[in-house]
Amino acid sequence: MAKVTIQQLKEMKQKGEQITMVTAYDYSQAVLVEKSGIEIILVGDSLSMTMLGHPGTVNLTTDEMIHHIKPVVKGAPTPMIVGDMVFGSYNEGPAQAVRSANRLMKEGGCDVIKLEGHCPEVVDALVKGGIPVQGHIGLTPQTASMLGGFKVQGKSLDAAQKIVDEAKSLEDAGAFSLVLECVPEELGRAVSKAVSIPVIGIGAGRYCDGQVLVFHDMLGLFDKFLPKFVKQYAQVGQEIVRALEEYKNEVKIGAFPGEQHIFGGLSAEDLKDIK
Numbered sequence: 001m002a003k004v005t006i007q008q009l010k011e012m013k014q015k016g017e018q019i020t021m022v023t024a025y026d027y028s029q030a031v032l033v034e035k036s037g038i039e040i041i042l043v044g045d046s047l048s049m050t051m052l053g054h055p056g057t058v059n060l061t062t063d064e065m066i067h068h069i070k071p072v073v074k075g076a077p078t079p080m081i082v083g084d085m086v087f088g089s090y091n092e093g094p095a096q097a098v099r100s101a102n103r104l105m106k107e108g109g110c111d112v113i114k115l116e117g118h119c120p121e122v123v124d125a126l127v128k129g130g131i132p133v134q135g136h137i138g139l140t141p142q143t144a145s146m147l148g149g150f151k152v153q154g155k156s157l158d159a160a161q162k163i164v165d166e167a168k169s170l171e172d173a174g175a176f177s178l179v180l181e182c183v184p185e186e187l188g189r190a191v192s193k194a195v196s197i198p199v200i201g202i203g204a205g206r207y208c209d210g211q212v213l214v215f216h217d218m219l220g221l222f223d224k225f226l227p228k229f230v231k232q233y234a235q236v237g238q239e240i241v242r243a244l245e246e247y248k249n250e251v252k253i254g255a256f257p258g259e260q261h262i263f264g265g266l267s268a269e270d271l272k273d274i275k
């Protein structure tokens with residue numbers, strides 16, 4: 001299969017074909033996503049919680065992000081791979097942003113980068129530097145405390161207008177797509193109509209140009225909290241615990257390894273003189 005391109009995503013929006021995106025953070029997850037045919041993989045900074053056990057996204061470093069992008073690139077040649085810019089890697093301004101994004105692309109090997117917040121001057125500098133940018137507006141987890149916590153954004157008319165304006169100005173700055181997180185469904189529809197670039201929703205209702213979910217949330221691999229907007233398509237975590245318990249019990253009672261798991265070739269008699 002050929003690599004998913006920005007042009008292809010744009011055409012999907014034009015045709016009204018929904019775009020699918022999911023996070024992945026290592027080689028084996030990427031191989032599974034590749035098999036599913038999902039168009040975009042986000043190596044999201046949510047890996048800070050799901051893979052590294054941090055309480056939030058702020059602790060994650062660019063080195064750690066690169067470490068996780070590399071195996072995803074190896075495991076999934078077809079989907080577009082988005083590398084997430086970590087907190088503190090672009091808030092000093094355009095020059096720092098270009099340096100950090102260059103590292104994600106050159107050292108990690110991702111195809112494009114994503115960054116949170118309304119920072120058109122940074123997006124403009126990145127795009128002028130040849131770096132494709134996906135914006136992320138609405139609820140932006142890296143700065144959630146400044147937005148009043150993990151809450152639905154854009155609930156008043158003024159706040160909704162602000163989000164539409166941000167979307168337009170990020171498009172004008174050259175972003176090729178946007179992630180829109182945790183807004184009322186009708187605002188998701190309005191933002192998607194207001195811009196010509198694909199808007200990928202997460203908790204933004206049914207009328208965006210596509211949807212994104214966190215791998216661990218949708219598969220039941222992370223049980224610290226589950227936002228209302230997540231659908232769990234499987235309970236993989238429970239199945240893993242069941243298998244681990246069965247393995248433990250079988251070892252304890254001598255049922256594993258069985259006849260079919262052992263190597264013959266020598267008898268006890270052959271080895272009787274070995275001390």
Ligand code: KIV
Pocket residue numbers: 023042043044045046047084179202212214
């Ligand atoms: O890091 C992440 O997983 C994200 C998604 C919530 C879109 O940014």
